[in-house]
Amino acid sequence: MLSLPVFIIASVIKIVLVIFVLLTAVAYTVWLERKVVGHIQNRWGPTRVGPFGLLQPLADGIKFLVKEDLTPPHVYKPLFIAAPMIAVICALTSIAVIPFGTALPVRGYSIPLQITDVNIGLLLILGVTSIGVYGVALAGWSSNSKYSLLGGLRASAQMVSYEICLGLSVVGVLIVSGSFSLREIVLSQGGHFWGFIPKWNIFYGGQFIAFFIYLMSAYAETNRIPFDLPEAETELVAGYHTEYSAMKFAMFFMAEYANMITVACVATLLFLGGWSGPVFGPPLLVAILPTFWFVAKILVFLFIYIWVRGTLPRFRYDQLMAFGWKFLFPLAIANLVVTALIVAYRASL
Amino acid sequence: MLHLVLFLVFGAICVAGAINLLAQSHPISSALSLVVVMASLAVEYLLLGAEFVAAVQVIVYAGAVMVLFVFVIMLLNAGAEERTKGSHVALALGVPGVLAGGLLVAWTLLKRSDTGTVALGSLHGDPKTIASFLFHEFLLPFEITSILVLIAIMGAVVLASRPDLKPPAGKES
Numbered sequence: 001m002l003s004l005p006v007f008i009i010a011s012v013i014k015i016v017l018v019i020f021v022l023l024t025a026v027a028y029t030v031w032l033e034r035k036v037v038g039h040i041q042n043r044w045g046p047t048r049v050g051p052f053g054l055l056q057p058l059a060d061g062i063k064f065l066v067k068e069d070l071t072p073p074h075v076y077k078p079l080f081i082a083a084p085m086i087a088v089i090c091a092l093t094s095i096a097v098i099p100f101g102t103a104l105p106v107r108g109y110s111i112p113l114q115i116t117d118v119n120i121g122l123l124l125i126l127g128v129t130s131i132g133v134y135g136v137a138l139a140g141w142s143s144n145s146k147y148s149l150l151g152g153l154r155a156s157a158q159m160v161s162y163e164i165c166l167g168l169s170v171v172g173v174l175i176v177s178g179s180f181s182l183r184e185i186v187l188s189q190g191g192h193f194w195g196f197i198p199k200w201n202i203f204y205g206g207q208f209i210a211f212f213i214y215l216m217s218a219y220a221e222t223n224r225i226p227f228d229l230p231e232a233e234t235e236l237v238a239g240y241h242t243e244y245s246a247m248k249f250a251m252f253f254m255a256e257y258a259n260m261i262t263v264a265c266v267a268t269l270l271f272l273g274g275w276s277g278p279v280f281g282p283p284l285l286v287a288i289l290p291t292f293w294f295v296a297k298i299l300v301f302l303f304i305y306i307w308v309r310g311t312l313p314r315f316r317y318d319q320l321m322a323f324g325w326k327f328l329f330p331l332a333i334a335n336l337v338v339t340a341l342i343v344a345y346r347a348s349l
Numbered sequence: 350m351l352h353l354v355l356f357l358v359f360g361a362i363c364v365a366g367a368i369n370l371l372a373q374s375h376p377i378s379s380a381l382s383l384v385v386v387m388a389s390l391a392v393e394y395l396l397l398g399a400e401f402v403a404a405v406q407v408i409v410y411a412g413a414v415m416v417l418f419v420f421v422i423m424l425l426n427a428g429a430e431e432r433t434k435g436s437h438v439a440l441a442l443g444v445p446g447v448l449a450g451g452l453l454v455a456w457t458l459l460k461r462s463d464t465g466t467v468a469l470g471s472l473h474g475d476p477k478t479i480a481s482f483l484f485h486e487f488l489l490p491f492e493i494t495s496i497l498v499l500i501a502i503m504g505a506v507v508l509a510s511r512p513d514l515k516p517p518a519g520k521e522s
Contacts (some may be wrong), residue, residue, distance in 0.1 A: 076377075079377070119400070119475070120400050120401060120404050120476070123401070123404035123405070123408065124404060126404075126408050127404055127407035127408045127411075127412060129412075130407065130408050130411070130412020130413060130416070131407070131411065131412055133412065133416050134384070134416065134419070137416065137419055137420065137423065138419070140423070141377070141419075141423040149423065152423070153420065153423060153424060156416060156419075156420055157420065160413055160416055160417070163412075163413070167408075180476060
């Protein structure tokens with residue numbers, strides 16, 4: 001156990017580092033998306049600003065900072081200003097319980113690579129996601145515009161519906177791993193079976209259906225194509241963030257991409273074994289390699305997100321709600337029942 | 350000691366949110382005050398040691414039930430309440446009456462010696478304990494509550510369905 005001053009210093013350093021890395025990752029996820037979607041559509045994407053357009057996020061950041069921050073008349077000012085803040089706060093808070101790797105030995109202390117290891121970590125992520133719906137709903141309402149209101153209503157109804165499927169798909173993992181704490185879920189996926197196949201929850205835990213339900217619910221939660229009707233340009237101008245400009249719009253943007261990254265992290269931890277991967281070499285490499293594998297798996301998920309965005313058309317709203325309630329929800333319950341039966345049978349042997 | 354201070358602070362925030370709920374004239378402000386009440390209740394549960402109940406309070410109450418309240422207020426475009434003249438008699442009798450009633454209840458509860466007390470953080474509210482209570486001792490109330498919720502859902506579906514939704518004669522819908 002760490003003494004209090006060491007704990008505080010380590011936590012502050014971890015928080016600063018994680019926020020800095022997360023915000024940079026958000027900026028470069030935007031770059032990755034523009035490049036990949038560009039190549040899917042047989043064009044280059046950003047190439048002018050810096051080599052391969054790598055300084056494009058910097059240019060975008062400067063643009064957002066110096067743009068005029070317009071507040072339309074007749075908006076409900078307190079909520080108009082608070083809604084993007086709620087969205088960003090919830091997007092950045094859920095990173096606090098995500099473990100990035102094994103414990104680092106630093107000067108005789110063993111510092112876990114996680115800001116806090118709450119023993120209900122998974123519920124915390126679900127709770128913070130639920131509160132994030134307020135950012136969207138209040139933004140749509142306080143903008144005093146019909147496009148924003150409709151976009152906000154649609155987005156909040158969609159997010160609440162798919163939260164249920166998200167939670168149910170995760171309960172299967174919970175039953176197999178036996179704990180809500182994210183670190184313990186990852187540790188329960190260590191080891192191999194049949195010699196070389198890792199004991200990830202998607203194979204050995206039998207959660208491949210839950211994996212796909214999770215992925216689809218997460219696309220709906222983060223309002224990404226094919227579920228992005230609430231913010232589609234041809235439908236509702238820009239949905240709930242129509243009336244926002246400059247920094248407030250940048251906050252919604254950041255919240256969306258930070259949510260994508262959080263979803264990718266949680267999918268990696270729950271289904272793909274987190275930081276497990278081949279570990280070899282000198283002690284420094286042994287400490288760093290798990291984090292490297294974790295980041296590699298997150299990049300795979302982000303690439304899949306962007307690939308789906310560039311490829312699929314979007315759902316109509318009634319198709320979207322019917323898909324969530326009439327297909328995913330019964331499938332998630334069936335997965336839960338089958339998983340529970342198998343685990344209970346194995347435990348009774 | 351710190352736990353007691355936090356408990357009192359969040360208790361005060363809870364009561365302030367509840368009073369604000371009554372005092373605000375715009376329904377959205379009232380709904381958001383109720384969200385503050387739910388969230389501070391979740392913190393109180395956490396301080397008592399019931400972490401699962403705290404998390405579920407945030408997920409279900411603050412994150413789903415209140416979102417639907419806010420949704421309905423936005424959909425119906427309910428504006429601010431109109432202020433009527435108000436009754437001075439009601440104010441003069443009502444506020445001291447509520448305070449007197451609250452003090453009476455508090456005094457009665459504190460005077461009796463057989464109401465138990467719970468030390469902060471002493472409950473074991475981990476999911477395993479709650480699950481074993483829920484599915485062993487409290488199984489019947491659990492199942493009856495789920496049937497109650499099912500009745501409410503069916504009632505909502507019946508009330509919200511359109512009365513002219515009948516398949517035309519001779520055609521398959």
